[in-house]
Amino acid sequence: MRARVSWTLVLAAFLALPPFQRERVDEMGFGQIFRIERMMVDPALTQALRSRWDTEASAFAFPWGHMIPSLEDVSRITGLRVHGRAVSGYTYPCYHDLAERLLDLPVERRSSLVPRVALQESLGLFEAGKNTGETEDEYLERLARVSRRELASEPGPQADLDLRRFLVLFLGRLLFATRGDVVHCRFLPLLADLGEVGGYAWGAAFLAHQFDGLSSSERQTSTSGFYPFLQVWAYLHLPALRRGELTRPGLVPIARRWDSRRDTHHLADQLERLQEAIDSYPYLDPYLGEGDEGLPWLVQARPYFGRSRSLGFRQSVVEFPVRDRFRRPGRSFRGLHDTTDWRERAREQIENWERKGKGVRSDATTDDAYLQAGEIASLRALVQSAVQDREAAQRQTAELRSELERVRGTGAGGASSSRSAGGSPSLMEARLAGAVLRAEEAQRHLEERKRDLELAHEQAMTLQSERD
Numbered sequence: 001m002r003a004r005v006s007w008t009l010v011l012a013a014f015l016a017l018p019p020f021q022r023e024r025v026d027e028m029g030f031g032q033i034f035r036i037e038r039m040m041v042d043p044a045l046t047q048a049l050r051s052r053w054d055t056e057a058s059a060f061a062f063p064w065g066h067m068i069p070s071l072e073d074v075s076r077i078t079g080l081r082v083h084g085r086a087v088s089g090y091t092y093p094c095y096h097d098l099a100e101r102l103l104d105l106p107v108e109r110r111s112s113l114v115p116r117v118a119l120q121e122s123l124g125l126f127e128a129g130k131n132t133g134e135t136e137d138e139y140l141e142r143l144a145r146v147s148r149r150e151l152a153s154e155p156g157p158q159a160d161l162d163l164r165r166f167l168v169l170f171l172g173r174l175l176f177a178t179r180g181d182v183v184h185c186r187f188l189p190l191l192a193d194l195g196e197v198g199g200y201a202w203g204a205a206f207l208a209h210q211f212d213g214l215s216s217s218e219r220q221t222s223t224s225g226f227y228p229f230l231q232v233w234a235y236l237h238l239p240a241l242r243r244g245e246l247t248r249p250g251l252v253p254i255a256r257r258w259d260s261r262r263d264t265h266h267l268a269d270q271l272e273r274l275q276e277a278i279d280s281y282p283y284l285d286p287y288l289g290e291g292d293e294g295l296p297w298l299v300q301a302r303p304y305f306g307r308s309r310s311l312g313f314r315q316s317v318v319e320f321p322v323r324d325r326f327r328r329p330g331r332s333f334r335g336l337h338d339t340t341d342w343r344e345r346a347r348e349q350i351e352n353w354e355r356k357g358k359g360v361r362s363d364a365t366t367d368d369a370y371l372q373a374g375e376i377a378s379l380r381a382l383v384q385s386a387v388q389d390r391e392a393a394q395r396q397t398a399e400l401r402s403e404l405e406r407v408r409g410t411g412a413g414g415a416s417s418s419r420s421a422g423g424s425p426s427l428m429e430a431r432l433a434g435a436v437l438r439a440e441e442a443q444r445h446l447e448e449r450k451r452d453l454e455l456a457h458e459q460a461m462t463l464q465s466e467r468d
Contacts, residue, residue: 005128006173007038008136012143013123013166018153021163028198029297030170032079032253038136039228040260044270045243046227049234051275053214063281068211069233071204075301076290077232079253080203083300086350087190087205088342095185102164102188114168114183122165124150164191175202175226176209203301232258241277252294376460383457386450393446397439404432 014025014034025031052060059066071082091112092098099107105118120128124147130139152158168191172183191197209225232255235244244258251257263270292298343350407429 006177008140009120009125009128009143010170010174011038012140013125013147013169015140015144016124016147016151017162017166018151018159020155021151021159021166024163024194025166029079029081029202032297033175033226036078036228036253036255037248037259039231039255039258040262041227042231042243042260042263044263044267044274045231045234045241047271048274048278049230050214052278055215058211058215063279067237069207069230071207071301073233073236074203074207074229075298076252076295077236077254078203078206078226078229079255079295079297080206081198081297081301082201082203082207084199084201086343086354087187087200087202088346088350089189091186091340091342092189093339095188098188099185102161102192103168104161105165107185112185114172114185116173116183119165119169119183122150123147123162123169160194163194164188167191167197175206177225178213228255231260238278238281240281241274243274376457376464380457383450383453386446386453390443390446390450393439393443397436397443400432400436400439404429404436407432 011034014022017025022031025034049060052062054061054066057066059068074080075082094110095112096107096109099105099114103114103119103122105114105122107114120126125143126146128143131142134142151162168183168185168188171187176184176187178184190200206225206229210230213225231244234241235246235258236254243261243263245261246257247259248257265273407426
């Protein structure tokens, strides 16, 4: 389903909720999303940003260095809470019983997907198609009017059922949308107790979802999730691209201030111009002069800002070590045959979150000094990674040599058929010998890489000493 259509359907369901339900949504920290004006999708801008995404570094590579959307960006642009408990828990091989109990909707056995049409119809969104000649406002008003007839008007069990169905649609089709036309049940366990929903850091989970979508297949040109976030992020950090119009200054969250600027040029021409403009773009700080007035959700979020960041200095584009990188699971939850405890599987990431990240400290007073310190730190990490790779290669080579000697020994003693009657090496022995040679060659390359990195690190340290 197209992103703009999903937004219209979810917004219509929200507007159809009675006032007490909308207050509950607001208390959960989602209310600001529904105050944002519907925005036109800008595929050229999205593709231009994706072309700059460095998967290894999980950051955009711009002329001045790496740059990433931050928790502060999420908080200021969308109004989502980035403080609270980590959005984590269990995923299950089957959600049939859970969906029937919490949503009163059918889910196939061994499935994690809610039928989208059945979910929409449970909220009264029966005629989701747009009529000929109908304006966007008329379309939205009609959807909300029809949906309102199906929803409970007073608090009670039916109202709780309506709210869970709405939240599943909102989370699955808007905030954490994926490509395709499905709605996952993965957040359903967190919605069992509606009073606890507002205690989760949904904004932080949303940012992780954005990174996940950007790091997916390079053949993918669009992004998943709530697309206005990335567009407004580009309006703020890359304003000279002139892709957005500031039509409502002063409103909060910041996404309420912007509209997409219509561009009638061919998509390929737009993309080419955007990429050329980014090639020579200067660094800007979009939040200079921005206060906290009217942004109550920022107060508790502040301890999470300015962590693992560049302290306002430019950050160099450097090589990042990737050893022991956390492997993310497939984007589809179908095929999970066991209950998965993500708090255990992602323990390191969650513990880092609960500590509010690692504060960045630097004695640098200029961009050049900060860049030099960053280069030294990166080279130090790369040296350590190269040492670990070399040691792992040494262990593998030793194991292969030991196995080769064992095979040769048993063959010479006649205890196995490792040598043929003519005395030629067996297939196993030949394969092991080849593996040993390849392991020795890889070990030599790793040793050379380690020496090169150590030399680069020494030169960088010398240069810093001279500057000091």
